[in-house]
Structure formats: C-alpha cells, structure tokens
Amino acid sequence: MKLERVHNIADYISKQQFVTIPELCEKFQVSINTVRRDLTILEEEGKIEKIYGGARLAEEKDENTTAPPKNMLRPFLERTVKNPAAKEAIAKAAARLISEGDTIYIDTGTSTTPLLNYITSLKHLNIITNSVKVMNQCLGLPQFNTICLPGVMKHATASVIGDQCLKAIDLYHIDKAFMACSAFSLQLGASNSSVEEYTIKQKILSRSSKHYLLVDHTKFDCSSLMVFAQPNEFDCIITDEKPPLKYQEYFERNEIQYILCGTA
Template identity: 35%
Template sequence: MMKSKRIQQIKEYVAQHQVVSLDELVEKFAVSKNTIRRDIQELVDSGEIKKVYGGVAMNHDPSPLVPFSDRQIRNKREKELIGELAAQFVTDGDIIFVDSGTTTLEMFDHLKHREITIITGNLDFIVRCMPYPNLTVITVGGILERRTNSFVSLKDTGVLSTYNINKAFMASTGISLDTGVTNASALETDIKREAVERSMYTYLLVDRHKFDKFGLMTYCKLSDIDYLITDSQPNEGYLRYASEHHIQIIYPSPVLSHDR
C-alpha cells in the first residue's frame, strides 16, 4: 500500500474509533511499529491527530451528524438554489448517481420530467421518483441509515462496480483544503468513495456554511471534484485551489439570488 493512502486510512480509522493504540494500528495495517510511528508523526505534525496515553486520538471534534429532518429545514433557500443549478447539468439519457442528503434532494423537481437513469440510496429521492415512469431507478440496497434516510451497503461490497455513471451528484458534511470532502456517517463512506471513482464527472453540492468544516471521515480529495456547486462565491483560497486543480465553481448570480 502506498504511504499516502495508508496515512489517509489511518486518519479515517482513528476518526472512526476516536482513540486507538499503536499496537492496534500495527495489526490493522500489517506494518512495523516504526512505520506506524512515522505515519502517526506526520499526522501529528499536520495537526490532525494528537498523541494520548497509550495511543492516538483525533485532535478536533468533527461536525456531528444532524438528524435528517433538522437538516432538511436548515439553509433551505440556499439548498434550493444549489439543487436547481446542479440539475441544469443533467440531460436526457444520462446515468447519474444521486448521493444521500438534503441538498441533492432539491434536484428532484428539476429532474422529474427527464428521461434518465438514477442510481441512489437516497430514500426520499426514491419515493419521489415513484409516480414518474420516465425515471429509471436503481437502488444500492443494503441497510437503512435512519439518520440520513439512505440505504448503505455492507463494507467493501463494490455495489457500483458494474455501473458506468456519467455524473455523480455528491453531498458533504463539510469541506476544507486540508481534509478534503468529508461526511459524518461511517456507514456511507464506501458508497460515496466508489461513486466518485466510478463517475466520469463529479459534482459536489455544498452551501457556504460547510466550507472549512469537516466530518468524521474523508471520502475523496477536493481535487477529485470536477464541479463545486454552492450558493455564493468562496474565498480566495478555494478559488485559487479550484484554478490549480481545474475545478469549475458554480454559484448563482447576484440577480438570480435576489430575484428568486
């Protein structure tokens, strides 16, 4: 395993378990204790984890997973604008992945008359598709994660490995230049990561309140995103990063935001 990938997985493992011992990490990643110590030191130097008695722990408290019903009414107008913008990138014949989340759900009213195939575990999206025979729905199946109203597959099932996805519309608990694109549900990480890997183009839908925040686990790097769709222009740091990594940032014009 490449060092960079191992360090990322160590960070995710520590985030998931909160406190872990060095011996546990040695057994989990099948490397020497000296290798684990060096990897840990890099994460400590970056400020992402800290050493505690007997092991290591996360250095910051990640953003918690707020219940779906509460998130659905939070920043409602911003999510509607983002959903409308994102839906404009969908054309008839597309095979799209729609992530769990309240922001991706706002795409539905702008897609319901399209002739498209939708792959999703988003329960609310699936239910809304039922009256529309023009929408072909493929569900990922698995376990119902009630906190996000979505189905999640058992770990490492490769549920999306046989599908050719044109466009993936992804949600996130928080994003930052350091931690990348994160989510608060450990159960959803694998399906999110696989959707990004399998899709030709990846669209990330996040409102301005999620910038410089992070959740429990990172499911992709910010540079893996092709389009960042938000409700207002990000700060200069994100604009520079987007330019360097060929990410298109999409946000409503001031006229659209004001008039609607």
C-alpha cells in the same frame, strides 16, 4: 383520552429520542393535525422540540450542558431546515448539468435531494441512488429508470448502507455523480460524519466519469469525521455564495469549475 394520548406520545418520544409526524400518526392512529396540536402542547411544556417533519426530546439545559460535537450526525429531517433556499438554488443549478440519456447518481443529502424537482422535463434518465427520500420521490417520476441500491436502511440519514450496497455499485458505470458532504476544506477535502456512508461515497466516485459536489457556504473551512474525497477529485463545485479567495485560486489552478448560484 386526549391527555392520555399526549402523555403516551411524550413517553414514546422519550424512548425514541427522535420521531416523524407520519410515524406518530400511524402509532397512535390519529390525524396529522391532531399530532401537531399534541406536539405543540408538549413543546409548550418543555418536554419536546418540534423540528421540520417531526419532533425530538428536549435537551436539559444547565450550565454543565455542552453542545454536541460538530461532527455528530443530526437526523435527516432536522438537517433539511438548515439553509433551505441555498439548498434549492444549488440543486437547481446542478440540474442544468444533467442531459437526456445520462446515468446519474444522486447522493443522500439535503442539498442533493431537491435535484429531482428540477429535472421533471427530461424523458430519459437512469437514476442510481441510496437515498430513501430520492427513491420515494422517483415513484412519481415513471419516465425515469430508477435503480435503488440494496442494503440496510440507516434511519439518521434516510439512506441505504452495507456490503450489499457496495457490491451493487460495481455493476454500474455512472456518467455524473452528484455528491453531498457534511464539511469541505482545502486541507482535508470533502468529509462526512458517517463511517458507513464514507465507503459508499468513495465507491461511487470510483465508478463515475464526472464528479459534482453540492455544498452550501456554511460548510466551507469545516471538517467532519471521514474524508471521502480530496478537492481536486471534483470536476465542479456548486455553491450558493462566492467562496473565499484561497478556494477560487485553488479551483483555477486545478481547473475545477465552480458554479455560483444566488438564492433570490
């Protein structure tokens, strides 16, 4: 029975390409520990690759295999394993900018999601978001008024997108928008890999008084598919390492605050 289940899990991952552990638990009616053991077997056989929170189909490796394009969007759970200490430090620094009574927007992203961990002492906030993960975390924070933007769920980014989402944003005025990006450069600005999320990000910025960009050092001097904001559209850049000199000079000329947070 175990071998049959492992075979069925392998077949399921082959069809889905990417799966989460809770998804496998529900699909095959087994415990988390059982799923983890089965995934270990499949990984040792070279059939899948385990990643944070789930697994994906293993890539065939030969001399003709090329790396995926830099602007190809990776699943949200896979991206959470990149620079976790930096993302936590950035979120912690950003949380200090939030005050009682604020109406804030928390963008979909692996740098913005941890924000909630550092604002639990506050009592009165309006939180607007299109992030499914932020919505889920807010279930445990009943002191906040959480406004979940409506629309269609995009599985790769665990976000809500679509015309309904765009129309709903027009109903609100946002004090502070905490934004994420896939890449950031002086030439192109802040960019992301999703055409659908590009329009939502632009709409959010148009409805917000203050714009904060949460971006770790690995995204500087990079570019992605869709540019949603120029560097001078942000009031503050929050990052984990001192940016190159050209960025520091640009921020000073354009009166853009930048906050440097250590990861220690």
